[in-house]
Amino acid sequence: MSLKDNISMVKEELNSEEKFFEKAVMTEKFVKKYKNIMIASVVAIVLVVGANLAYSANENSKITAANVALLKLQKDSKNADALSELKMLSPNLYDVWIFSQAVANKDLELLKSLKNTDALILNDLVKYELATDAASLESYASKQDAIFKDLALVQSAVILLNENKIDEARNKLSMISKESSLNKLVAALMHYGIK
Structure with a gap:
C-alpha cells in the first residue's frame, strides 16, 4: 500500500470516529435536555400500569366475594348477612337476586321496589312482570x-x-310481526279465538 492510500484510510477512520463521537455528543445533549421528561414518563407509565393492576385485582376480589355471597343465598335465601354483603359488593347482582325471589314468590311489592333499577334488562323485565292488565301490557x-x-x-x-272485546284483540294480534316466534300462536288465536 502506498502512503497516499494509508493517509486516505486514516482519514476515513478519523471521519467515522468523529461522526460516532458527534452522534454520542448529540445523544448526550438530548438526554440531558429531556432527562426529567423521560424519567417522568417512565414513572407515569409504571404508576398507570400499577394502578390498573391494583384496580383489576380489586374488581376480581369483589366479583369473587359477590359470587360467594350469592352461593350462600342460594343455599339459604333468608341469610341477611349474605344479602347485605351482596348489595354492597354488586348492586346489580343484588337486584337480580331480589327479582328472582320476587318472581318465585309472586311478591308484587318486592317487584315494585325494583322499578327504578339501574340494570337495563332487569328494568325491562320488572316492567313486564308488573304489567297485569291489558292497558299496562299495551303500555x-x-x-x-x-x-x-x-x-x-x-x-x-x-x-x-276473555272480556269479549274481539275487535280490540284482533288489532293487538295484528300488531305482531310475521317474523315473530309467536306467529303460529297468533295465527291459532286469530283462527280459533277470534271469529
Whole structure:
C-alpha cells in the first residue's frame, strides 16, 4: 500500500470516529435536555400500569366475594348477612337476586321496589312482570326497546278475548310481526279465538 492510500484510510477512520463521537455528543445533549421528561414518563407509565393492576385485582376480589355471597343465598335465601354483603359488593347482582325471589314468590311489592333499577334488562323485565292488565301490557309493548313486546301483545289480546272485546284483540294480534316466534300462536288465536 502506498502512503497516499494509508493517509486516505486514516482519514476515513478519523471521519467515522468523529461522526460516532458527534452522534454520542448529540445523544448526550438530548438526554440531558429531556432527562426529567423521560424519567417522568417512565414513572407515569409504571404508576398507570400499577394502578390498573391494583384496580383489576380489586374488581376480581369483589366479583369473587359477590359470587360467594350469592352461593350462600342460594343455599339459604333468608341469610341477611349474605344479602347485605351482596348489595354492597354488586348492586346489580343484588337486584337480580331480589327479582328472582320476587318472581318465585309472586311478591308484587318486592317487584315494585325494583322499578327504578339501574340494570337495563332487569328494568325491562320488572316492567313486564308488573304489567297485569291489558292497558299496562299495551303500555309496555308500546316501548321501542321492550324485550317481551310480542308476548305482551298476545297476553293483552287474550285478556281482551276473555272480556269479549274481539275487535280490540284482533288489532293487538295484528300488531305482531310475521317474523315473530309467536306467529303460529297468533295465527291459532286469530283462527280459533277470534271469529
